[in-house]
Amino acid sequence: xxxxxxxxxxxxxxxxxxxxxxxxxxxGATPYLFWYVQSPGQGLQLLLxxxxxxxxxxxxxxxxxxxxxSQSSFNLRKPSVHWSDAAEYFCAVFxxxxxxxxxxxxxxxxxxxx
Amino acid sequence: GAGVSQSPSNKVTEKGKDVELRCDPISGHTxxxxxxxxxxxxxxxxxxxxxxxxPDKSGLPSDRFSAERTGESVSTLTIQRTxxxxxxxxxxxxxxxxxxxxxxxxxxxxxxxxx
Numbered sequence: 366x367x368x369x370x371x372x373x374x375x376x377x378x379x380x381x382x383x384x385x386x387x388x389x390x391x392x393g394a395t396p397y398l399f400w401y402v403q404s405p406g407q408g409l410q411l412l413l414x415x416x417x418x419x420x421x422x423x424x425x426x427x428x429x430x431x432x433x434x435s436q437s438s439f440n441l442r443k444p445s446v447h448w449s450d451a452a453e454y455f456c457a458v459f460x461x462x463x464x465x466x467x468x469x470x471x472x473x474x475x476x477x478x479x
Numbered sequence: 480g481a482g483v484s485q486s487p488s489n490k491v492t493e494k495g496k497d498v499e500l501r502c503d504p505i506s507g508h509t510x511x512x513x514x515x516x517x518x519x520x521x522x523x524x525x526x527x528x529x530x531x532x533x534p535d536k537s538g539l540p541s542d543r544f545s546a547e548r549t550g551e552s553v554s555t556l557t558i559q560r561t562x563x564x565x566x567x568x569x570x571x572x573x574x575x576x577x578x579x580x581x582x583x584x585x586x587x588x589x590x591x592x593x594x
Contacts, residue, residue: 369521408483409570409585455521466512466535467583469521
């Protein structure tokens with residue numbers, strides 16, 4: 366069965382430090398992968414997505430993610446975190462079969478220390 | 480342009496009552512999705528519409544849950560005889576169509592509390 370695992374429930378980093386949020390997926394075919402961010406009191410916003418091609422994808426707000434098929438991973442990175450990046454981050458894989466739905470990880474809560 | 484809107488933003492109801500949650504998708508979006516997000520949990524798929532039909536209702540947790548969509552626009556999610564475990568944020572999303580390349584745009588959600 367398809368699944369997404371985000372091993373880190375909560376991460377705290379200092380402002381200006383680098384960030385990596387982990388995401389592992391289980392999917393039988395070529396995965397379509399997404400990262401969403403949910404800021405307090407706001408809706409979910411798409412950060413970036415991977416469908417095919419270049420395995421390093423760039424997103425909004427300075428985020429990037431790298432698809433590694435051998436590791437079944439799609440980790441999210443940012444070189445220098447800003448206080449406004451504090452939010453909940455969700456990784457998801459799209460089920461391109463009949464169900465056509467996003468399968469979500471449980472999320473990683475990011476706190477940023479000044 | 481206007482994004483996805485949901486109403487009410489908050490709903491407190493007594494156990495056993497029925498509730499209706501509303502979603503207004505982005506104009507022209509033919510696909511509409513409902514998700515449930517329990518406290519500290521990821522998103523749980525409930526149902527999706529392509530146009531007015533619902534090809535996949537597999538996520539509806541019980542027969543107390545139903546959803547409809549009319550005019551390829553507004554959708555309502557109805558929960559009958561609410562239970563405390565129904566307490567969650569209910570999120571709606573829409574996309575141009577149901578293909579993978581079409582981004583899902585999310586509404587702010589309806590926070591349902593069943594007392």
